[in-house]
C-alpha cells in the first residue's frame with residue numbers, strides 16, 4: 001500500500017479536499033438562503049429542501065477525530081444521522097476500511113445530496129462500505145437491524161435526541177455516540193440527556209470548532 005492510511009489515499013484525500021472547498025465556497029451561498037419566519041418549526045423535509053445545496057459539514061479536525069475514534073473502537077456497524085454531501089461519512093468509512101472490518105449506514109432526506117454523496121463515495125473507492133438510507137432518520141433507522149456500535153448524530157439538532165432514543169436499545173456498553181455543534185441551542189435537550197449519568201452515559205465535550213459531544217454508553 002503506497003499510503004499510510006485511507007485518509008492519505010489520494011482518491012480519498014482529493015474528494016475530501018474538494019468537498020471541504022465546496023463547503024467553504026457555499027458558506028456565502030448559505031448566508032444568502034432566505035429562510036422563512038418560523039423556519040425552525042417547519043418539517044424536517046422542508047428544512048432539508050431549503051438547505052439542499054448547503055453542506056454544513058463537520059470540521060477537518062472533527063473528521064480526523066471521528067477517524068481515530070472509529071479506528072480505536074473497531075465498530076461492526078457505524079450509524080450516521082445526516083449524510084449531507086458525505087464529508088463525515090468519508091472519514092467514518094476511511095476508518096472502517098483501515099480496520100478491515102465493519103460498515104457504515106448513513107441516512108439523509110435530500111435526494112440531491114444523496115446523489116452527490118454517492119458519486120463522492122464511489123470516487124473515493126469507499127462506496128462498498130457505505131449504505132445510504134434515503135428518508136427521515138426516524139423511519140429509516142427504525143428498520144436497521146442489529147447493534148449500532150458507533151453513532152454520529154449530525155442531522156437537524158432538534159431530532160438528535162429522538163434519533164438517539166430510537167437507537168438506544170441497540171447501544172451496547174462502551175458504545176460511543178458523537179454529536180456535532182454543541183453550541184447550537186436546539187441541541188440542548190440532547191445534551192441535557194447525555195450529560196445526566198442517570199440516563200446511562202458518561203459524556204464529555206471535545207473542543208473542535210463548534211464542539212463535539214462524545215458520550216459513552218454505560
Ligand SMILES: C[S@@+](CC[C@H](N)C(=O)[O-])C[C@H]1O[C@@H](n2cnc3c(N)ncnc32)[C@H](O)[C@@H]1O
Pocket residue numbers: 044047048055056057058081082083084085086087088089107108109110113135136137138154155156159
Ligand atoms: C449538518 S448536515 C450533515 C453534515 C454531514 N454530517 C457532514 O459532515 O458533511 C445535516 C444533514 O442532515 C439532514 N437531515 C436533517 N434531518 C434529517 C432527517 N430527519 N432524516 C435524514 N436526514 C436529515 C439534512 O438534510 C442535512 O443534509
